[in-house]
């Protein structure tokens with residue numbers, strides 16, 4: 247990217263490092279938990295606070311930029327990705343983990359121009375792992391270059407997934423039978439860390455060979471999708487079509503062979519696109 251984009255990336259890095267202090271100190275404390283769309287879709291005062299600070303700090307520097315923030319959308323703001331420079335923010339990915347002190351919580355920030363992601367960062371706060379990628383510039387973990395495994399044989403894959411926050415019968419039966427189908431392929435194993443952003447970054451490190459999820463939102467995966475691509479992995483929709491961060495369906499994999507094999511077996515339940523009115 248240009249120097250403007252380099253500057254906004256460094257702003258985003260320093261903001262996420264300083265905001266992780268707020269996340270980490272609240273992590274140890276008792277939290278007041280509020281429910282959103284389902285009994286497993288949670289929010290705390292810390293999610294809201296971190297998002298507010300992030301947006302106001304960025305808006306100070308870039309008054310024209312647009313924002314898509316998880317908690318702003320939950321509070322009723324319109325979700326729209328236009329061609330304008332747009333920041334896509336999840337202040338705490340893994341809020342259920344955060345509430346329970348299960349040690350995987352991340353700040354996820356992506357920056358898109360003309361609907362194309364220019365850079366993305368995922369900061370896994372408790373682990374102190376900073377994943378970062380710039381379009382065309384490679385992917386890094388704490389400064390070290392990342393490479394997806396390149397695995398092409400599905401039967402040798404470790405697959406990460408999440409059940410997600412939906413709790414209606416159709417969503418639950420679809421997601422559990424998808425796990426059954428993956429295990430029967432067979433794959434080596436199925437894992438879940440409880441944060442889509444950090445899950446997906448595992449594919450970028452080569453620690454997992456694939457990730458698949460249905461029902462998450464654009465802010466959970468916008469940054470990590472670029473991180474996977476820049477690490478040499480592939481991202482696509484679960485129906486095998488082109489990746490669309492608004493579709494709420496994603497496969498990230500070490501190779502297109504593995505991604506396509508997963509697309510053949512998993513089924514989707516209907517969920518509204520993120521950008522549907």
Ligand code: IPD
Nearest residue numbers: 339340341408410440441442462
């Ligand atoms: C959730 C997490 C979780 C995933 C859900 C997401 P949040 O995000 O990424 O792993 O299964 O679909 O909504 O609410 O903790 O930011």
